Amino acid sequence: MTVAVSRPFHVTLDGFNLALPRGTGVATYARTLSEALKGMSVQVDVLYGLNIPSHTPTALREVLFYDRLGEEEPKTKARFLSERWKARQYSALAGCTAQTIPADSRIDARSFGERMPAFDCLLNARDLFFVAAQRYRATRRFMTVNLPEPPDVMHWTYPFPIRVKGARNVYTIHDLVPLRLPHTTLDDKGYYFRLMNDLCHHADAICTVSEASKRDIIAFSPQAAPLVHNTYQTIRVPSVSLNSSEETLRDVLERLYGLRLDGYYLFFGSIEPKKNIGRLLEAMLSSSAERPLVIVGAMAWKATGELRLLERCLNTGRVIRMEYLPERDLMTLVRGARALLFPSLAEGFGLPVIEAMTFGTPVMASREGALPEVGGDAVLAVDAYDIPQITAAIERLDRDDALCAKLRAAGPGQAARFDMHSYRARLETFYADVMRAPVKHP
Incomplete structure (x- = not known):
C-alpha cells in the first residue's frame, strides 16, 4: 500500500x-473488506464487543470469545449493581480499553472458518456497542475506545457512536433506507437521523458503497459532502462453487434440494419490506411461469403481510422456502438458477x-437505489412498484431462451x-485521501 x-x-x-448469529450483508462487507486489506499487505485487527470481562485470564479469553461468538447483542440492562452493570457504567463514563484475544493453537476454531474475517489480531471491549x-x-x-496499538485508520463498517483514540475514524454508511423508506424498518428514526448528522462532526471520512447512497447521504446531510467517498463493494465467490462441473452442479441440486438445473428462480436475502417480496410473490402467482421460485432468507421485520402471502404461495407449490444456507451452498443455488429475481425497493x-452475474446467472432487478449502477445493461430492469411489469418479466425469462443467453x-x-x-x-485511493487529511480528534 x-x-x-x-x-x-x-x-x-x-x-x-x-459476531451476530446469522450472516448479514454488513457482515459479508466486513469479511470481504478484511480480505481485500490483507491482500494489500495491510495489518488488520478486528474489534468485537462480546461479553468477556476485563479481568478474564489471558488463556480463557479465547475460549470465551469462541463460546460467545454468535450470541445475540444484549437488549436489556444488566442487573443493578452487578459486576457487569458496574463495568458498563464505568465504560459509559470514562470510555473503555480493548483487550487482545489470544490466537494460538489451543482452540480448534476450524468450525468458524467461513464466518471469521482475515485478521492479524482480535480485540474485544466488553459490551462495547x-x-x-x-x-x-x-x-x-x-x-x-483505547486500543493497545492504535491503528492508522479505525474503519467502522456501520455507523456507531464510537471513536478510537489516536486513529483516523472512518464510518461506512451503506444506505439511508431508515430515512428514505421509514415505513420499511424498525430503526428509531430520530436516533438514526441525529447519528447521521453527528458523524459529520466526528468522522475523518465517510465511506459508502454506491453513487446512489452517496447522493442520499449528502441530500440528508449536505455538510457531509467533502467527507463522503464511494468505494463500491466486491464479492468473495467460493472457488468450489465457481469451478465445479455442470454435471456435479446438476447432481448436487437434484440430490440435496430436489431442484433441476435451470429449473427454478431464486431470491435470497432477508424477508423484509424493502426487498419487495410481497409484489414479487403476487407477480409470481399472476404469471404463467412453469418454474417455481426458491426463496432463501429468514423473516426479518415488518413482514407480517409478506409471511401470509408466502404461506399461501407455499401451499400452491409454486414457491419453495429455505430459511438459511451456508455461503457455499447458497452460491450453488445461485449458479443453477434460471434467473435471480431481485425487484428491491432500495x-x-x-x-x-x-454474485449472480459473476456466475452468468440472468438477473431481473429493479431500477431503484444502486441497482442500475451495479447491473448496468446486463440485467432485465423492471419498475419495482409495477406488479404487471414484474409479472411480464418473469414470463419473458421463463420462455425466452435467447434473452437468458444474452x-x-x-x-x-x-x-x-x-x-x-x-x-x-479504490480502497487504496480512499485510505490515501484519509491519511492526507488532518485528524479531526487527535
Whole structure:
C-alpha cells in the first residue's frame, strides 16, 4: 500500500455484525473488506464487543470469545449493581480499553472458518456497542475506545457512536433506507437521523458503497459532502462453487434440494419490506411461469403481510422456502438458477446481483437505489412498484431462451467492474485521501 509509513499500514475493523448469529450483508462487507486489506499487505485487527470481562485470564479469553461468538447483542440492562452493570457504567463514563484475544493453537476454531474475517489480531471491549448506543441516547456523545496499538485508520463498517483514540475514524454508511423508506424498518428514526448528522462532526471520512447512497447521504446531510467517498463493494465467490462441473452442479441440486438445473428462480436475502417480496410473490402467482421460485432468507421485520402471502404461495407449490444456507451452498443455488429475481425497493449496493452475474446467472432487478449502477445493461430492469411489469418479466425469462443467453453472456463482464482488483484500487485511493487529511480528534 502506497502510504508513507515505516511499518505496515494498519487498519482496525469492528466485529459487530461479524459476531451476530446469522450472516448479514454488513457482515459479508466486513469479511470481504478484511480480505481485500490483507491482500494489500495491510495489518488488520478486528474489534468485537462480546461479553468477556476485563479481568478474564489471558488463556480463557479465547475460549470465551469462541463460546460467545454468535450470541445475540444484549437488549436489556444488566442487573443493578452487578459486576457487569458496574463495568458498563464505568465504560459509559470514562470510555473503555480493548483487550487482545489470544490466537494460538489451543482452540480448534476450524468450525468458524467461513464466518471469521482475515485478521492479524482480535480485540474485544466488553459490551462495547450496547454501551455506546445507550450513552449516545442519554448524552448524544460518542464513546472513546483505547486500543493497545492504535491503528492508522479505525474503519467502522456501520455507523456507531464510537471513536478510537489516536486513529483516523472512518464510518461506512451503506444506505439511508431508515430515512428514505421509514415505513420499511424498525430503526428509531430520530436516533438514526441525529447519528447521521453527528458523524459529520466526528468522522475523518465517510465511506459508502454506491453513487446512489452517496447522493442520499449528502441530500440528508449536505455538510457531509467533502467527507463522503464511494468505494463500491466486491464479492468473495467460493472457488468450489465457481469451478465445479455442470454435471456435479446438476447432481448436487437434484440430490440435496430436489431442484433441476435451470429449473427454478431464486431470491435470497432477508424477508423484509424493502426487498419487495410481497409484489414479487403476487407477480409470481399472476404469471404463467412453469418454474417455481426458491426463496432463501429468514423473516426479518415488518413482514407480517409478506409471511401470509408466502404461506399461501407455499401451499400452491409454486414457491419453495429455505430459511438459511451456508455461503457455499447458497452460491450453488445461485449458479443453477434460471434467473435471480431481485425487484428491491432500495439497495445501497446489491450484492446478490453481482454474485449472480459473476456466475452468468440472468438477473431481473429493479431500477431503484444502486441497482442500475451495479447491473448496468446486463440485467432485465423492471419498475419495482409495477406488479404487471414484474409479472411480464418473469414470463419473458421463463420462455425466452435467447434473452437468458444474452444476460448470461453479459453478466460476468459487468460483474468484473466490481472485482477484487478494482476494489483494492479504490480502497487504496480512499485510505490515501484519509491519511492526507488532518485528524479531526487527535
